[in-house]
Amino acid sequence: xxxxxxxxxxxxxxxxxxxxxxxxxxxxxxxxxxxxxxxxxxxxxxxxxxxxxxxxxxxxxxxxxxxxxxxxxxxxxxxxxxxxxxxxxxxxxxxxxxxxxxxxxxxxxxxxxxxxxxxxxxxxxxxxxxxxxxxxxxxxxxxxxxxxxxxxxxxxxxxxxxxxxxxxxxxxxxxxxxxxxxxxxxxxxxxxxxxxxxxx
Numbered sequence: 001x002x003x004x005x006x007x008x009x010x011x012x013x014x015x016x017x018x019x020x021x022x023x024x025x026x027x028x029x030x031x032x033x034x035x036x037x038x039x040x041x042x043x044x045x046x047x048x049x050x051x052x053x054x055x056x057x058x059x060x061x062x063x064x065x066x067x068x069x070x071x072x073x074x075x076x077x078x079x080x081x082x083x084x085x086x087x088x089x090x091x092x093x094x095x096x097x098x099x100x101x102x103x104x105x106x107x108x109x110x111x112x113x114x115x116x117x118x119x120x121x122x123x124x125x126x127x128x129x130x131x132x133x134x135x136x137x138x139x140x141x142x143x144x145x146x147x148x149x150x151x152x153x154x155x156x157x158x159x160x161x162x163x164x165x166x167x168x169x170x171x172x173x174x175x176x177x178x179x180x181x182x183x184x185x186x187x188x189x190x191x192x193x194x195x196x197x198x199x200x
Contacts, residue, residue: 004148005141007180008162008170014039015048017128024127025053037161037168038131044138044161044168046131056130060121138163141170145180148172 013031015024015038028036028050035049138161139148148160152174162170180186 002145002180002185003141004139004143004145004160004162004170004172007145007176007185008141008172009176010170012037012168012171014168015127016040017045017126017131019127020123021053021056021125021127021130022122024048025050025057025122028053035159037171038127039168042167044136044163044166046127046133047136047161048127048131052130052132056125057122136161139172140164145172145177145186149174149177152177 013027013033013036015027015036017038017040019027024036028034034051035047037044038046038048137151137155137157139151141162141164143162151160152158159171159173161168162172
């Protein structure tokens, strides 16, 4: 019988609840996986998928190109009559020039810096806001691959977390099971030997 410990991936990409949405997306992209367990102080506390992250990102409103210092501190900034007069005196081109002081900078360089005018709102939210906490779909490392396949089918999921004594031991995906099938690891071979009649 094929056990999960025989086909699971032990080197699992994990994130913490405090991992930013952007860092989580980068982790999944770099490891070429569609989900990751969320671990805190060695304890499995949830799971986050690329679908969770994309759904969150898609729900965000448009991001302003530049924010005021008061916005960053969560305070309201009151404008004075002098501010209004100064802004009216400015020519329209000056508005755009001041907003894009780094207009000549390379786009990739600007996007790589969270302090740039196009600050990345994905760094202001973390995995704890989007992860699935419970019920987590887990099996022990001694469970069979058939049990994992049945659990995935019933729950309409693509991976099962493998635990050993409550600690994350690995992960088994639908691809792992498909690979095991393709490699004929589920096949039970029966060998028949020609024994003389009456022999034990």
